[in-house]
Amino acid sequence: MNPIQLRYFLHILLISVFFASASCVQGTLGKNNSDEYHNGMVVCAYPDAANVGLEILKKGGNAVDAAVAVQFALTVTHPQAGNIGGGGFMVYRSGKGEVNTLDFREKAPAAAGQDMYLDSAGNVIPGKSLSTHSASGVPGSVDGMFEAHRKYGRLKWSELVQPAIDLARNGFKITKRLAADLNWASKEIKKLNPGKNYLLKDTTWQEGDILVQEDLAKTLEQIRDKGRDGFYDGVVADEIVSEIQSGAGLITKQDLKNYHSVWRKALIGQYRGYKIITMPPPSSGGVALLQLLQSVEKYPLTRWGFNSDSTVQLCVEAERRVYADRSKYQGDPDFFKVPVDSLLRPKYNTMRMSSFTWDKATPSSDVLSGKISGYESDQTTHYSIVDRDGNAVSITTTLNGSFGSKIFVKGAGFLLNNEMDDFSSKPGVPNMFGLVGGKANSIQPNKRMLSSMTPTIVEKDGKLFMIVGTPGGATIITSVFQTIMNVIDFKQDMQQAVASKRFHHQWLPDVVNIEHNALDTTVRTRLEQKGYKIVEGGTIGRVDAILKTQWGYYEGGADPRGDDTKVGW
Incomplete structure (x- = not known):
């Protein structure tokens, strides 16, 4: 490249960088201005x-x-x-x-x-x-x-x-x-x-x-x-x-x-440096959510990507084990000794995942609730x-x-x-x-029934980061779990994280429920070849959430699956 060609190339490059930067700034400002709420x-x-x-x-x-x-x-x-x-x-x-x-x-x-x-x-x-x-x-x-x-x-x-x-x-x-x-x-x-x-x-x-x-x-x-x-x-x-x-x-x-x-005293857990504040029993959701996060934390989800075959397989196997535990160990703590500390011990959840193999699905018939030493045996909004x-x-x-x-x-x-x-x-x-x-x-007089509801607040570095929850019966826990991963692991903004397609497994029945087009054809084929029974059906959850952005404003996520609405000022 001669000097004249070099100067021409540099000139074009500078112009391109300038307009790319301007476009980037304009896009960021446009996003902030349209959804920038500082007061609530x-x-x-x-x-x-x-x-x-x-x-x-x-x-x-x-x-x-x-x-x-x-x-x-x-x-x-x-x-x-x-x-x-x-x-x-x-x-x-x-x-x-x-x-x-x-x-x-x-x-x-x-x-x-x-x-x-x-x-x-x-x-x-x-x-x-x-x-x-x-x-x-x-x-x-x-x-x-x-x-x-x-x-x-x-x-x-x-x-x-x-x-x-x-x-x-x-x-x-x-x-x-x-x-x-x-x-x-x-x-x-x-x-x-x-x-x-x-x-x-x-x-x-x-x-x-x-x-x-x-x-x-x-x-x-x-x-x-x-x-x-x-x-x-x-x-x-x-x-x-x-x-x-x-x-x-x-x-x-x-x-x-x-x-x-x-x-009741809040349940507190950690996930990749974030503090998870959630509901204790008789909500099964808080314990189950923290178990799920512990079960997947050591794996490189960001590298694998959103709804990849590895991500889905790992999450399904974690969900299978956590819902089996839910069946046996969770109830109203005023009537039943729920072993919260044991269920939330990292070593316990690591042990639970040790029977997981990448080669094939673990049949739910082979997954019982975990053994804990010394332990005796929705429409929502x-x-x-x-x-x-x-x-x-x-x-x-x-x-x-x-x-x-x-x-x-x-x-x-x-x-x-x-x-x-x-x-x-x-x-x-x-x-x-x-x-x-x-x-x-079991039913007893004046007892509170077990619930899957999982209202949750997330902190980062001692400051508010996210408010999240959803209706959905048994799918509540997995919807909150996936929304948190969408933000932390897959770097989605709040509205993306709420709108993204979801999947669900709850131990029994032994099927993976997915939303329409939640998995691409290649991912679905790979999972089915490993023995996962995948059933495509209706919507899963209706998450409503708020994110405190790095710029200090609030960003809402209103689930498009319903009439859900975000407003702020």
């Missing part, structure tokens, strides 16, 4: 509820205030899972790093017993734990919100409940997805609710229809004015018990009065919120099945849960999500 953020399952939470933050409320408002707003706008008739879990981290968790999971009524869903021959009666008045546990959501607000809230309780009352009384425009869900459930709702007219319409529901719920508004007014007693005592409690008794259910006024949520002070809340709450038991409390206008199905009705018999349980999760 709400990500949840329905747009109207997300906007309620954002307005609370703008009024000076903190993350817990916004969470309370969102919970009640979702009761109105997301009847599939938002609720005052169910329960859930909250993981909290203050802007100064204080952590806490609140267990407002439902409890079995005092009259419940381990054989309550079995016939005279000892067989499970189909549907009794799903769509009858005896399917409901004592609800915990209202008490949970009341306790969270009492400990951490800033604004007045009435200010937080009023937006939900307005949505119920004035109505709100329903989305296309909600219209479809209402139409899907209408036949069963009508059958199970003679003499009631909740969520029903003479014609089919259409996108843009206005949904008004006057009885629910009146119930929320009782809660607004009387706090916890507006639900667990007085007129609403009478309506609950009257409804339960009409179907020979078990919940009594005393069960309602005796219900209290419980503050999630929301993530952060405020201007960095206080963060991760809450997963549920009715269990979509629309719960589909039975409404007459006069009160809200749905009862069918959480009793989350107990092990009979050892070895799967529940509605295909999860198999044992003695640890």
